Amino acid sequence: MSPRPLAFTDDQLLDAAAAAIAEIGPARLTLADVADRTGASPATLIKRFGSKKGLLAALNTRAAGTVGEAFRRRGTPLARLEAALTGLAGGIDTHQQMAHHVAFLLMDLTDPELHDHTRAFAAGLRAEVRRVLQEAADSGQLHCPDLDELADAVVTAYHGSLITWAIEPEGTLTDRLRRRLRFTLAPFRA
Numbered sequence: 001m002s003p004r005p006l007a008f009t010d011d012q013l014l015d016a017a018a019a020a021i022a023e024i025g026p027a028r029l030t031l032a033d034v035a036d037r038t039g040a041s042p043a044t045l046i047k048r049f050g051s052k053k054g055l056l057a058a059l060n061t062r063a064a065g066t067v068g069e070a071f072r073r074r075g076t077p078l079a080r081l082e083a084a085l086t087g088l089a090g091g092i093d094t095h096q097q098m099a100h101h102v103a104f105l106l107m108d109l110t111d112p113e114l115h116d117h118t119r120a121f122a123a124g125l126r127a128e129v130r131r132v133l134q135e136a137a138d139s140g141q142l143h144c145p146d147l148d149e150l151a152d153a154v155v156t157a158y159h160g161s162l163i164t165w166a167i168e169p170e171g172t173l174t175d176r177l178r179r180r181l182r183f184t185l186a187p188f189r190a
Contacts, residue, residue, distance in 0.1 A: 008040045010048060014059055022091070025100040026056065026107055053113070060108065060117030067124040077136035078189070081129065082181055085158050086174045088125075092162075095169040102166050122155075129154050144188040157184040 016037035031045040049055040070084040092098050108118040130151035136142035144150045161177040
């Protein structure tokens with residue numbers, strides 16, 4: 001007899017958790033909220049993730065593991081870089097959603113286990129940005145004497161745009177992010 005197939009994939013449950021966090025925030029999130037969104041039982045979530053904290057850690061693990069996928073697109077290196085970073089911020093359409101993401105970040109920064117996952121995401125992001133900047137330099141699209149520093153500046157522009165938009169949500173987040181990235185890279189474009 002083969003094992004019973006899972007009624008809900010981890011990705012379906014994590015997608016529902018991410019949507020609930022965007023809507024109500026991580027502090028108010030319960031396993032029942034995720035269960036209600038999927039039709040799964042809270043017991044299913046406990047079996048898969050152990051607890052709310054386990055669910056949040058799984059969200060962070062998935063984010064860290066998929067950051068590279070955002071950079072695997074067609075186009076010139078700098079166009080791919082912009083598309084990847086704006087894509088990572090995609091789905092955040094309102095100030096309230098951004099506030100909930102910032103609240104989740106604060107949880108990540110104060111909990112050592114969650115912080116490890118956040119650091120993994122940040123390291124993966126920095127590595128992907130650096131790799132694409134190297135491709136841009138190799139193709140002649142970019143001229144910069146220190147690509148490590150430029151990668152740090154791009155990552156800072158990315159994170160800074162998110163936080164600045166959380167404070168002053170004028171226009172769309174992706175438009176703000178696109179402007180900051182273009183400004184940061186402008187002096188180094190060929």
